[in-house]
Amino acid sequence: xxxxxxxxxxxxxxxxxxxxxxxxxxxxxRTRWGKDPYALCSYSTLQKGATAKDRKRIRKPLGDVxxxxxxxxxxxxxxxxxxxxxxxxxxxxxxxxxxxxxIGIVGAGVAGMGAxxxxxxxxxxxxxxxxxxxxxxxxxxxxxxxxxxxxxASWIHDPKGNPLTELAKEAxxxxxxxxxxxxxxxxxxxxxxxxxxxxxxxxxxFEVDQNYGMTRAxxxxxxxxxxxxxxxxxxxxxxxxASLFPLLTKGYEIxxxxxxxxxxxxxxxxxxxxxxxxxxxxxxxxxRRIGVLQAGSVRFVPPLPNDKQVAIGRLGQGxxxxxxxxxxxxxxxxxxxxxxxxxxxxxxFSSWFNFTYVTGAPVLCGFQGADQAxxxxxxxxxxxLQTALDTLAGMYAKGGANAGA
Numbered sequence: 001x002x003x004x005x006x007x008x009x010x011x012x013x014x015x016x017x018x019x020x021x022x023x024x025x026x027x028x029x030r031t032r033w034g035k036d037p038y039a040l041c042s043y044s045t046l047q048k049g050a051t052a053k054d055r056k057r058i059r060k061p062l063g064d065v066x067x068x069x070x071x072x073x074x075x076x077x078x079x080x081x082x083x084x085x086x087x088x089x090x091x092x093x094x095x096x097x098x099x100x101x102x103i104g105i106v107g108a109g110v111a112g113m114g115a116x117x118x119x120x121x122x123x124x125x126x127x128x129x130x131x132x133x134x135x136x137x138x139x140x141x142x143x144x145x146x147x148x149x150x151x152x153a154s155w156i157h158d159p160k161g162n163p164l165t166e167l168a169k170e171a172x173x174x175x176x177x178x179x180x181x182x183x184x185x186x187x188x189x190x191x192x193x194x195x196x197x198x199x200x201x202x203x204x205x206f207e208v209d210q211n212y213g214m215t216r217a218x219x220x221x222x223x224x225x226x227x228x229x230x231x232x233x234x235x236x237x238x239x240x241x242a243s244l245f246p247l248l249t250k251g252y253e254i255x256x257x258x259x260x261x262x263x264x265x266x267x268x269x270x271x272x273x274x275x276x277x278x279x280x281x282x283x284x285x286x287x288r289r290i291g292v293l294q295a296g297s298v299r300f301v302p303p304l305p306n307d308k309q310v311a312i313g314r315l316g317q318g319x320x321x322x323x324x325x326x327x328x329x330x331x332x333x334x335x336x337x338x339x340x341x342x343x344x345x346x347x348x349f350s351s352w353f354n355f356t357y358v359t360g361a362p363v364l365c366g367f368q369g370a371d372q373a374x375x376x377x378x379x380x381x382x383x384x385l386q387t388a389l390d391t392l393a394g395m396y397a398k399g400g401a402n403a404g405a
Contacts, residue, residue, distance in 0.1 A: 011144055017385045021397030023331055027145050028385060029324040032377045033152070038131050039138055040291025040317065042152065042373075043079035044072035045214045046223035047316030057311035058293075059087070062304075064098040065283050066265045067091040069111040072290040072315060076228040079212070079318060081110055081139055081153045081241070082164045084287075088114035091285055096122055100282035104129065104272050106260045106298070107287035109137025113248035115285055120251040127281075129258040129274060135249065138289070141240030145326045147361045148240035160232030164244070173243040175235040176358045183338030186395035188347065199342040206340070206351050209369035213318020218370075238359045262299040273299075290315050319373040323349070323366040323388055330354075330362045331396060339364075341391055348372060349391045364392070 011027040033042045046052070052075065059073035069087040077083030088111035095103055096119070103119055105112045108130035119126045134140065138152035156175070159165045168175060185198045208216050212223060237243055262273035263284060270284040288298060293312045303309070332339060334356040341350040348368065355363035366388050368376050376384060 013385060014382050016382055017389065019389055020393035022389065022393045023327050023329070025325040025327055025385075025389075027326040028381075029142065029145055029149060029151075030381065030384060031151050031321045031323075033138065033321060034291075034317075034319050034374060034377050037297065038292060039289050040295055041289060042138065042213050042320045043318045044290040045079065045212050045316035045318040046220045046226065047214060047218050047314075048220050050220055050314040050316060051222055052226050054311035054314045057307055058315075060308070061091075061094065062265055063267060064100075065267070065270050066263060067094055067283065067285045069115060069285060069287050070107075070109070070289060071111075072293075075226075078227060080157060080227075082156070082162050084109060084111040085114045085163055085167075087111055088285075088287065089118050091115055092118035092122075095119060095283050095285065096124070098283060101125060102282050103127075104270065104279065104281040104284045105287065106263070106272070106284065107131075107137065108135040108254045108256075109287055110139050110248070111287040112137075112285065113245070113254075115287070116252050116254075117248050117250065126252045127279075128252065128254045129260050129272070130254055130256050131259045133256050135245060135254055135256070136242060137287075139241045141242035145324060145363070147359060147363065148238070148242070149324050149355075149363075149365075150237070150241050151322060153241055155234045155236050157234050158230035158232055159235050161230035162232075167244050167247060168237075171244050171247050174238050176238055177233045177235050178337040178353075178358070179233055180338060182336045183340055184333065184336050185340035185342045188341065188343045188394045190395055190397070193342055197342070198340050199344070201346045202340050202342045202350055205346060205369065209372070210320055210351065210367055211369075213320050213369055213373070214316055215370045218316065236358055260298055262301055264301040291317050318370075319377075320367065320369045321373045321376065323368070323384060325364050325366070325388065325392075327362040327364075330356050332356075332364065339395070341395060347391065348376070349388045352392075366391075 013025050033039050055073050059068050061067045069091040071083040074083030074087050092115040102125045105128040108128050116126045116128050140151045141148050142151050156164045185193045258274050264271040270281045271278045337357045339352040349366040351367050353365045
């Protein structure tokens with residue numbers, strides 16, 4: 001099964017899209033993570049009614065046979081790639097203590113790959129099953145526009161103490177700092193504004209809707225308190241997050257296009273039902289996203305304990321989508337990474353990242369988070385492109401259409 005988020009890659013801009021005074025994009029790429037059956041969201045959040053104890057309940061193993069990993073069970077780094085990596089490594093350490101020799105891993109995202117590497121280095125037999133036709137999960141570097149573009153995770157946040165920093169150093173992955181204080185903005189009629197003049201709603205959309213994938217009104221107070229600040233200026237990978245994958249995939253096999261339908265577990269071990277066939281393991285690690293767990297896409301036999309099911313149901317589904325626009329050449333200020341739309345009220349596509357700053361390529365990436373992201377998943381490419389270009393025209397074109405009008 002091919003995910004709708006990455007099925008037929010349409011890169012040519014439809015002819016009916018009007019540019020209103022700015023250059024016409026030569027290609028585009030958009031994400032719809034809420035429609036991806038192997039994600040169903042971008043990352044977990046503590047919505048109202050949820051607490052960090054729910055993450056702990058989900059993380060708790062089923063005896064010594066089924067272990068859980070992923071950003072949604074992370075105590076210190078929820079919603080982050082390094083949260084997935086750390087929980088994968090931690091779960092692998094727990095598996096090693098059981099003495100299990102043959103382990104199955106469900107999902108070849110960063111959590112699954114991180115766990116598999118630890119187990120393989122310890123001499124265990126590991127098989128990793130990935131439903132998609134690629135590795136990485138939502139950490140996905142796409143090249144359909146002729147350059148590396150991270151469709152999901154893009155940054156290492158707080159790199160000073162981040163475990164991904166050491167991995168990036170070992171991989172000799174190129175990193176570029178992106179300072180949020182150098183962002184600049186425009187009003188919808190194209191009037192430039194300084195960082196200090198950017199409207200509060202713009203900061204809210206940038207700092208809350210995008211970082212949490214959910215509006216402030218729907219988040220619990222604890223959502224703003226959880227997680228650990230490691231320090232340092234955020235960095236991005238010009239060659240994509242996939243530049244880390246060779247180090248994570250050494251020494252074991254990943255079986256792509258293998259859909260795990262059920263996990264049958266008991267005191268004596270685990271059976272995975274994969275494409276109708278049963279495979280036995282001493283232990284299994286489950287790394288699917290919170291949206292997939294909530295949807296029940298993978299059956300547990302017997303069912304998960306009630307407290308774990310309740311905890312899974314309480315976590316929120318955060319959503320952040322991207323729209324990449326490639327142009328023949330830049331028409332924007334290439335020296336600053338972030339471009340913001342400000343004004344009296346919220347509008348679609350209010351924040352843009354300037355990839356010329358990072359790669360030299362004439363590419364802008366627009367973001368939609370929280371409720372806007374869910375709403376825009378239902379809109380056509382034509383409507384999405386038109387609204388995004390109207391926003392840019394309002395900022396950059398003399399007499400251009402008002403953004404979002």
